[in-house]
Amino acid sequence: MSPEYSDQTKKKVEEVISHYPKKEAALLPVLHLTQREFGKISKEEEALVADFLNIKPIQVREAVTFYSMIHQKEMGKYHIQVCRNLSCTLMGAGTLIDYLKDKLNIEPGETTPDHKFSLSTVECLGACEQAPCMMVNFDYYGHLDKKKIDQILDDLE
Amino acid sequence: MSKEKTKMIHIQIDGKSLEVREGTSVLEAALQAGIEIPHLCYHPAFPSEGSCRMCLVEIEGRPDLELACSFPVKDGMKVSTQSEEVTKARKNMLEFLLAEHPLDCPICDKAGECKLQDYYEQYGFFESRFEEKKEKKEKKVEIGKTLLLDQERCILCTRCIRFLKEITGTRELGLFNRGVHTGVNIYEGNPVENNYSGNLVDICPVGAITDKDFRFQTRNWFLGSGPSICPLCGRGCNIDIEYHPGFPHFPVPKRVYRIGPRENHRVNGYWICDYGRYHYSYIDEDRQEQIVDNKKEKLDSWERVLDFLKERIKKLYYMNKTSRIAVLTSSWLSNEELFLIRKIFQEDLNVEKIFLTDPLPGEEDNLLLTPERSPNSKGASQMGLNFKELDLNKLAERTEVLLMFGSHITEHFATAQTQEAIGGIETKVLLNPHISDLNSLMDVVLPTCVIAEKEGTLTNVKGLVQPFSPVFEAKGHCRPEWEVLVNLAKKLALNFRYYSPFTSVKPIFKKMQKEIGFFGTKK
Numbered sequence: 001m002s003p004e005y006s007d008q009t010k011k012k013v014e015e016v017i018s019h020y021p022k023k024e025a026a027l028l029p030v031l032h033l034t035q036r037e038f039g040k041i042s043k044e045e046e047a048l049v050a051d052f053l054n055i056k057p058i059q060v061r062e063a064v065t066f067y068s069m070i071h072q073k074e075m076g077k078y079h080i081q082v083c084r085n086l087s088c089t090l091m092g093a094g095t096l097i098d099y100l101k102d103k104l105n106i107e108p109g110e111t112t113p114d115h116k117f118s119l120s121t122v123e124c125l126g127a128c129e130q131a132p133c134m135m136v137n138f139d140y141y142g143h144l145d146k147k148k149i150d151q152i153l154d155d156l157e
Numbered sequence: 158m159s160k161e162k163t164k165m166i167h168i169q170i171d172g173k174s175l176e177v178r179e180g181t182s183v184l185e186a187a188l189q190a191g192i193e194i195p196h197l198c199y200h201p202a203f204p205s206e207g208s209c210r211m212c213l214v215e216i217e218g219r220p221d222l223e224l225a226c227s228f229p230v231k232d233g234m235k236v237s238t239q240s241e242e243v244t245k246a247r248k249n250m251l252e253f254l255l256a257e258h259p260l261d262c263p264i265c266d267k268a269g270e271c272k273l274q275d276y277y278e279q280y281g282f283f284e285s286r287f288e289e290k291k292e293k294k295e296k297k298v299e300i301g302k303t304l305l306l307d308q309e310r311c312i313l314c315t316r317c318i319r320f321l322k323e324i325t326g327t328r329e330l331g332l333f334n335r336g337v338h339t340g341v342n343i344y345e346g347n348p349v350e351n352n353y354s355g356n357l358v359d360i361c362p363v364g365a366i367t368d369k370d371f372r373f374q375t376r377n378w379f380l381g382s383g384p385s386i387c388p389l390c391g392r393g394c395n396i397d398i399e400y401h402p403g404f405p406h407f408p409v410p411k412r413v414y415r416i417g418p419r420e421n422h423r424v425n426g427y428w429i430c431d432y433g434r435y436h437y438s439y440i441d442e443d444r445q446e447q448i449v450d451n452k453k454e455k456l457d458s459w460e461r462v463l464d465f466l467k468e469r470i471k472k473l474y475y476m477n478k479t480s481r482i483a484v485l486t487s488s489w490l491s492n493e494e495l496f497l498i499r500k501i502f503q504e505d506l507n508v509e510k511i512f513l514t515d516p517l518p519g520e521e522d523n524l525l526l527t528p529e530r531s532p533n534s535k536g537a538s539q540m541g542l543n544f545k546e547l548d549l550n551k552l553a554e555r556t557e558v559l560l561m562f563g564s565h566i567t568e569h570f571a572t573a574q575t576q577e578a579i580g581g582i583e584t585k586v587l588l589n590p591h592i593s594d595l596n597s598l599m600d601v602v603l604p605t606c607v608i609a610e611k612e613g614t615l616t617n618v619k620g621l622v623q624p625f626s627p628v629f630e631a632k633g634h635c636r637p638e639w640e641v642l643v644n645l646a647k648k649l650a651l652n653f654r655y656y657s658p659f660t661s662v663k664p665i666f667k668k669m670q671k672e673i674g675f676f677g678t679k680k
Contacts, residue, residue: 043345056328056344057344057345058328058329058330058331058343058344059328059331061331061333061344062331062332062333065333065334065335066333066334066335068335
C-alpha cells in the first residue's frame with residue numbers, strides 16, 4: 001500500500017513547501033519530515049514526496065542517495081553512528097568500532113535482526129574534543145571506551 | 158534574437174582582438190572566433206555546468222584560473238588559453254578524469270571520436286600515478302531500446318541528464334550516490350523512452366552511452382560523412398549520413414551505418430528524432446537497382462524505355478488524347494521534379510489526371526517529427542499542380558499510359574484492388590527507388606535514386622526550401638527522377654529549347670523560382 005502522511009505531518013509538509021518560491025526547493029526538509037514519519041525513504045515514500053513537490057521520483061532518489069542522513073531502509077530503533085575521522089581514530093575509534101561489531105554481531109551499515117540497533121561509521125561528528133565519540137539517534141556520547149559503550153547500550157530499552 | 162540591440166564589447170583571446178556580444182561566456186567567444194578551448198561538459202544547447210573543469214583559462218587580473226564556460230566576457234578582458242599554467246591545469250584535470258576511467262579504448266566503440274581520448278593526446282601524455290584499484294561499476298546497463306550505458310567510462314558531465322531535462326523534459330536519467338560512487342542511471346528500471354534518445358549517444362563526450370544499432374558494426378574512422386536532408390517526415394531535419402566507402406578487397410554489407418544531426422537552428426537545432434535516425438535502411442535495403450521489363454520488348458536500357466514512352470505519349474498527343482495519360486506523383490519527389498512534372502504533363506501535354514500518392518500520415522511529437530511521412534508535402538502543395546482526388550476508377554478510366562512515381566499507392570489500396578483497376582491500362586511505367594508489390598503489375602519498372610543519391614531542393618512544413626546534394630553514387634542503374642523527366646521532355650521535343658539547358662538541377666531551380674511565386678518570394 002502506498003504510504004500517506006498523518007494529518008499532522010501533512011500540515012507540516014505543506015507549511016514547509018509554502019516557505020519556498022519553488023515547490024521542489026523544499027525537497028530536503030520534506031525528506032526529513034517524511035523520514036521522521038516513516039523511518040525510511042524507499043520507493044513508496046519517494047513517490048509520495050515527488051507527488052507533493054510536483055517533481056519526478058528520480059529527482060527524489062538523486063537527493064536520497066546523495067545524503068547519508070536519508071535512509072533507504074528502515075534503521076533500528078537505535079542508530080549508532082561512530083566517528084572514524086582523524087581525531088577519533090587517533091583516540092582509538094577503530095578498536096571501538098570492532099568492539100561494537102562483535103558485540104552487536106553486525107557490520108557497519110547493518111541492523112540487528114531484532115531491529116533494535118543499526119551501526120554506521122561516519123566522518124566527523126564535529127565533537128573532536130570528546131574523541132572518540134558517537135551518536136545514538138540524536139544524542140552525543142564522548143570520551144568513549146568499551147566499558148562506557150556497554151553501559152550506554154545497557155541503558156537503552 | 159531580441160529586438161534590443163545587444164551591446165558589443167572588445168576582448169582579447171591569445172592576443173587576438175575580438176568583438177563579442179555582451180553576456181557571452183569566454184568559451185563561447187573563443188569558439189565563435191575558432192579558438193579551441195577543451196571542454197567536455199559544456200554543450201551550447203544547455204546552460205553551462207562547469208563540472209568537467211577542462212576549460213580553465215587564464216584571465217588577466219584574476220588570481221586563479223577561471224572556467225571559460227561560465228565566465229562572462231567583460232570589456233577589455235585579456236584571456237590566455239595556451240599559457241603554461243593553463244596547459245598544466247588541463248593535464249591535471251585529465252589526470253583526475255582518467256583516474257577512474259577504465260582506459261578500454263581498444264574495445265570502446267567511441268574510440269576515434271572520443272573527446273577524452275583526443276584531449277589526452279593533446280594535453281595529457283602522463284604516466285598513471287594511480288596505484289589504487291579503480292571503482293567497479295555497471296559496465297552494461299540497458300538504459301533504452303538502443304542505448305547502453307557503461308558507468309565506468311562515464312565522466313559525470315551530466316550532458317545526458319541535462320538533455321532529458323531541458324530538451325525532452327522526460328528526465329529518465331539521474332545522478333545517484335556520491336563521491337567516487339556517483340553514477341548515472343535510470344530510475345527503477347524505467348528506460349529512456351522518448352523519440353530523441355539517440356541524441357544521448359551524440360552528446361556523450363566519451364564512450365559511456367553507446368548505440369546498440371551502431372555498436373561494433375564498424376570503426377568510426379572508416380566512415381565517410383556527407384550532408385543531407387532527412388526525408389522521413391516533413392520537418393526536413395539537416396543530417397549527416399555516415400557511410401562506409403568499402404575496403405579494396407573486402408566487401409562491406411551496407412553503405413550507411415549511421416545518421417546524425419547536422420546543426421541548423423532554423424530547422425532542427427542540434428537534434429534529430431529516433432524515427433529519422435534509425436529508419437535509414439531504406440537507403441540500402443530492398444532497392445530497385447535494375448530496369449524490370451515485364452513486357453519483354455527489350456526495354457532493358459534507359460534509352461529504350463524513354464523511346465518507348467515517347468512513342469506512346471506522342472501518339473496520344475497527336476491524336477489529341479493526352480487526357481488518356483495519368484501521372485501519379487508523390488511528395489518524396491524534390492521541388493524540381495514536381496516542377497518538371499507540372500511543366501511536361503500539366504502544361505505541355507494538358508494532362509488532367511495528376512494524382513498525389515503520399516505515405517499515410519504517422520504520429521507526430523511536439524518537437525520535430527511531423528505527421529507527414531514525406532519530405533516535400535509543402536513543396537508539392539505549392540507547385541500549382543492540380544491534383545485530382547485519389548480514386549482508382551477515375552485513375553484507370555480510359556487511361557492508356559500510366560506513369561507512377563513511387564509505390565505509396567500500396568498504402569492506400571490493397572495490391573489486388575490496384576491490380577484490378579489498372580490491369581486494363583495499356584502502358585504502365587513505375588519509377589521507384591524500391592522493390593515493391595507493384596513490380597509485377599507494371600510493364601516497366603525504372604530504378605530511381607533516394608534523396609541521399611541525388612540533387613535538388615525540398616520544402617519543409619514551415620516553407621523553408623533546403624538544397625541537398627548526393628552523398629554517394631547511385632546504386633545499380635538508378636537515375637534521379639529529374640534527369641529522367643528532362644530526358645523524356647527532350648525526346649518529346651514539344652519545347653526543346655526550354656528543357657535543353659536543364660543539364661543539372663540549378664537551372665531547373667532558377668526557372669522554378671521565376672515561374673512559381675512561392676519559390677520566387679523565398680530567399
